Amino acid sequence: MTDRDAFVARLGGVFEHSPWVAERAYDRAAATGLTAGTVHSALCQAFRTALPREKMQVLRAHPDLAGKLAIAGKLTADSTAEQASAGLDRLTPEEHERFTALNDTYTKKFGFPFIIAVKGLTKGQILASFQSRIDNSPEEEFETACAQVEKIARLRLQSMIPGDENA
Incomplete structure (x- = not known):
């Protein structure tokens, strides 16, 4: 296994189900040193x-928040832990119904699931963000979702590469 293969095997899931991001980032990351910050910069x-x-x-590779995959236990380990940290695995029936309705409306409008870095957020904060972002334009929401994907990647890298909390 080459260093590139090991890099992709370890970090290929940082951008949800998208190892091509790590493949393209390898040369830049290897040249700058493998800290969470430099790897995040290269991946981004x-x-x-x-x-x-x-x-x-x-x-589109991201799962719905508190959606069918979560209920079926088919999220990635990272997504499972992230959603559980925000209490999305412990929704009341009413909260689950609200998330399901918002997920459906959002996905129909934008063509991808609602994406937010949930670590450190409460269910209420996530719902409030969901409700405010659903009124964004498609272009604005695409940019917002991409920024959230990068934030999720940073948080995942910080847990994978200790000692670089300011990545």
């Missing part, structure tokens, strides 16, 4: 320079 550069359709694939 690879993501930002991707074609719009490639970015859309990354957005």
Whole structure:
């Protein structure tokens, strides 16, 4: 296994189900040193320079919040932990119904699931953000979702590469 293969195997899931981001970031990350900050910068550069359709694939790879995959236990380990940290695995029936309705409306409007870095947020904060962002334009929401994907990647990297909390 090459260093590139090991890098992609370890970090290929940082951008949800999108190992191509790590593949494209490897040379830049290896040249600058493998800290959470430098790896995040390299991954984000690879993501930002991707074609719009490639970015859309990354957005569409994310699961719905508190959606069917979560209920069926089919989220990635990272997504499961992130959603549980915000209490999304312990919704009341009414809260679950609200999330389901918002997920459906949002996905129909934008063509990808609602994405937010949930770590450190409460259910109420997530719902408030969901409700405010649903009124964004498609262009504005695409940019917001991409920024959230990058934030999720940073948080994941901080847990994977200790000692670089300011990534």
